[in-house]
Amino acid sequence: METWIKVYRKMMEWEWYTDSKMVHLFMHLVIKANIKPNKWKGVEVNRGQLITGRKKLSKETGISEQSIRTCLNRFVSTNELTIESTSLYSLITICNYDEYQNNKRCSNQPSNQQNPNKQPTTNHNQRSKEEKKEYILTLENSDYTPAKNEEAIKLKELIDEVNKEYPALLKMQDPLSVDQLRRLVLNNNTADVLNIFNAMENHPQLLKKYKSAYRTAFNWLRNRRN
DSSP, rough: OOOOOOOOOGGGGSSSTTTTHHHHHHHHHHHHSSSEEEEEETTEEOEEEEEEEEHHHHHHOOOOOOHHHHHHHHHHTTTTTTEEEEEOOOEEEEEHHHHHEEEEEEOOOOOTTOOTTTTTOOOOSSOOHHHTOOOOOSSSTTTOSSSHHHHHHHHHHHHHHHHOOGGGGSSSBBBBOHHHHHHHHHHHHHHHHHHHHHHHHTOTHHHHHOHHHHHOOOOOHHHHOO
């Protein structure tokens, strides 16, 4: 089991580096994040994710709950994190975790390594520009296996609708994956998700202004609830 993390010197150029609380909290999240997928009370927690809450983070870091809230909101705004919250816990995803916490033990930073908030966004099925043009969602090329046949049928219908009605989501730099689509509809009303997809599809600056289909949909849904 890995017992170490990487910290690149390039981090000194990060926009939040001069804020000690931001650095402290971010490094704490990186240390606490899963290095392998597992489950917590039936919730899938993937590599680069962790289940936590503001009170717990405050206790673990010594940072006040109010400051924890402020820091987390900043991280979301600059795409370091995504946060899926319930009344009991928050599932935090460290964006691009594998970009700077890969398994290779190297001493030098890759020449194309960027700041944590500026790293290139990649999908778990990395594609060339030519492949992305033809990219469609299918259960067959995903890592997700439905537990029941009815679940597979429902998800397949939703996948078909996304492929047909919302092609812009699949042309983004980090297009929507099957697992991300499933997570969105598990945590939100399906109609609300499709309404957000429709708003994204008709946004004139979508492909220029936004990179990640999932993070954009997640943030727009959260903002709509607030």
